[in-house]
Amino acid sequence: MIDSNPTFRGGLFHADLPDGRSGASIKLTRTELVAEALCEGQPQFAIPLNECQLDLGGASGKMVFCRNADRSLTIFSEDPSFVAAVAQSAYGTLEAQFRSLRARRRGEANRFRVGVVAATLAFALVCVGVYFGVLAAARTAVRALPIRIDEQIGEMAIQSLVPEPRLDADHPATLLAHEIVQQLQPHAAIPEMNFRVLVVASDEVNAFALPGGQMVVYTGLLKKAESPEQIAGVIAHEMSHATLRHGLQGVSQSLGIVAAVQFLVGDLGGLVSIGSQLAQKSILTSYSRTAETEADLEGARMLHEAGIDPVAMAEFFALLEAEVGDIPDVAAWISTHPQHAQRVEDIRRLLQGLPKKQYRSLDLDLKATQQALQ
Amino acid sequence: MKHEMLCRPSATAVRFALDAGEGLTCEVGAMIAMSSALTVETTSRSRGGGGGMIKGLKRMFSGENFFLNHFTAHQPNQTLLIGPTMMGDCVHHPLRGGTLVVQGSSWLAATDEIEIDTTWQGFSSALFSGESMFWVKCSGVGELFLSSFGAIYPIRVDGEYTVDTGHIVAFEDTLRFQIGKASRSLIGSLLGGEGLVCKFQGQGLLYCQSHNPPSLGQLLGPKLKPA
Numbered sequence: 132m133i134d135s136n137p138t139f140r141g142g143l144f145h146a147d148l149p150d151g152r153s154g155a156s157i158k159l160t161r162t163e164l165v166a167e168a169l170c171e172g173q174p175q176f177a178i179p180l181n182e183c184q185l186d187l188g189g190a191s192g193k194m195v196f197c198r199n200a201d202r203s204l205t206i207f208s209e210d211p212s213f214v215a216a217v218a219q220s221a222y223g224t225l226e227a228q229f230r231s232l233r234a235r236r237r238g239e240a241n242r243f244r245v246g247v248v249a250a251t252l253a254f255a256l257v258c259v260g261v262y263f264g265v266l267a268a269a270r271t272a273v274r275a276l277p278i279r280i281d282e283q284i285g286e287m288a289i290q291s292l293v294p295e296p297r298l299d300a301d302h303p304a305t306l307l308a309h310e311i312v313q314q315l316q317p318h319a320a321i322p323e324m325n326f327r328v329l330v331v332a333s334d335e336v337n338a339f340a341l342p343g344g345q346m347v348v349y350t351g352l353l354k355k356a357e358s359p360e361q362i363a364g365v366i367a368h369e370m371s372h373a374t375l376r377h378g379l380q381g382v383s384q385s386l387g388i389v390a391a392v393q394f395l396v397g398d399l400g401g402l403v404s405i406g407s408q409l410a411q412k413s414i415l416t417s418y419s420r421t422a423e424t425e426a427d428l429e430g431a432r433m434l435h436e437a438g439i440d441p442v443a444m445a446e447f448f449a450l451l452e453a454e455v456g457d458i459p460d461v462a463a464w465i466s467t468h469p470q471h472a473q474r475v476e477d478i479r480r481l482l483q484g485l486p487k488k489q490y491r492s493l494d495l496d497l498k499a500t501q502q503a504l505q
Numbered sequence: 506m507k508h509e510m511l512c513r514p515s516a517t518a519v520r521f522a523l524d525a526g527e528g529l530t531c532e533v534g535a536m537i538a539m540s541s542a543l544t545v546e547t548t549s550r551s552r553g554g555g556g557g558m559i560k561g562l563k564r565m566f567s568g569e570n571f572f573l574n575h576f577t578a579h580q581p582n583q584t585l586l587i588g589p590t591m592m593g594d595c596v597h598h599p600l601r602g603g604t605l606v607v608q609g610s611s612w613l614a615a616t617d618e619i620e621i622d623t624t625w626q627g628f629s630s631a632l633f634s635g636e637s638m639f640w641v642k643c644s645g646v647g648e649l650f651l652s653s654f655g656a657i658y659p660i661r662v663d664g665e666y667t668v669d670t671g672h673i674v675a676f677e678d679t680l681r682f683q684i685g686k687a688s689r690s691l692i693g694s695l696l697g698g699e700g701l702v703c704k705f706q707g708q709g710l711l712y713c714q715s716h717n718p719p720s721l722g723q724l725l726g727p728k729l730k731p732a
Binding site: 151 | 599601602603604606624646661676677678679680681682683706707708709710
């Protein structure tokens, strides 16, 4: 009678078996689950269906386990037709057990998924928190460091970052830029900083500041300017980067973020060293939008104190933006800086808060300098 | 075919005595020495089984090699000596119709009758346990040899059992494993250095290893000089 029923491949656990386990050939009768062990002697074991306790599990989560009342015998199979046959046997009495098992498994799987999503979100939040924490900590820490560190970094960077050819110290263009720096220096946030200016012979409209007060102005920018006050505007902006110590902040923030990433993720080895090498130039000479806005406002304050109209700085931005379309080189300086309209508005708002002042014009011959550059 | 474990437990090698016509499938690079009347055949499929390229690729994902080496004896009384990559022990697991799920790098050798396939263990096991997404699945009736990093010990699980990630060698497919926290709170689990653990449920045999390759890597990695 047993032989007329279908056979399923599976296994069984019982203390009488060698190692307590064996593969088995399983048959389902009207009243019993019968397993024939695939080991020596091929002993047979049976569980009456009315005392069968079902469980779902195994590596796939889809294996069906049938146990007797005292759990001394377990018959299992992963064969899909076995699952269907067991569910329909014993006049449907096992179907209810199956349904509750499946519901429990679904609940567990859902809870696990929710847990994974929550853990991923928490990790992302920690990363964002660490990022902004490091930025804030770096800003605070940099203020406590001596200016000498900025100067040393700036000196190291001159050779690699300032292009050739550079104009002589007695060239009219260098003298003009130097004179502007002299007039602005007493009004800088750190007047004792060693401000110096180098003029690079290049048609690129560009200027940048290195940490410690070294500034670099391109002849292209001097030729493009319509008044000495506009040049003063750019130089005041660059001096502000130095006095606000944006270069050192960039370095320390990058180092801090690298350290934080290493702490969170583990050693990134080669990736970090390549990344840090690539970042060196951009860290020292280009700043975040926030830093640019800070430099605008501090530059405008310096110009106001020095009696130079800060609107000249805004005018120069406008001039550059108008020409970006025609001359690709102009893009160099403006591309890293905030939107022109926003900058002008920010400067005007700052001036409203400052006491009214009669602005003077700079007694410098820009035309002669521009002719000397031709 | 007879086998003997040599130099147990810290630097175990397995010596096989094969009769004419007997064969063994081994992990690539496992052979230490062999008699002259043994031939080696390297393929991407199990001996006599199907698969080929696809199974080879799946094995690669599980941390095993694309190729398998089949050793066949053509004369009686041939000796084959094999050993694992990592310092540690080996274990013989007689497979009698069941299925054993083996962590990729722990599979060492199997007799020709055993079917070697790969099984998917899910993204979460790979992301959170440090184990691979694919595991080697061995089924059939035959002899299976596993290797471990450090000592290897079997546990008969009946109910629940927790193993730290990276310490699993193999488990019978009647066991279900899930990733869980070591202690009740996640913060506690992380601060306690145990982090996430593998929780086994059900009835079956589990092999664990005393050491864990990723931990050794994390210890040594930062001290190595870049090339």
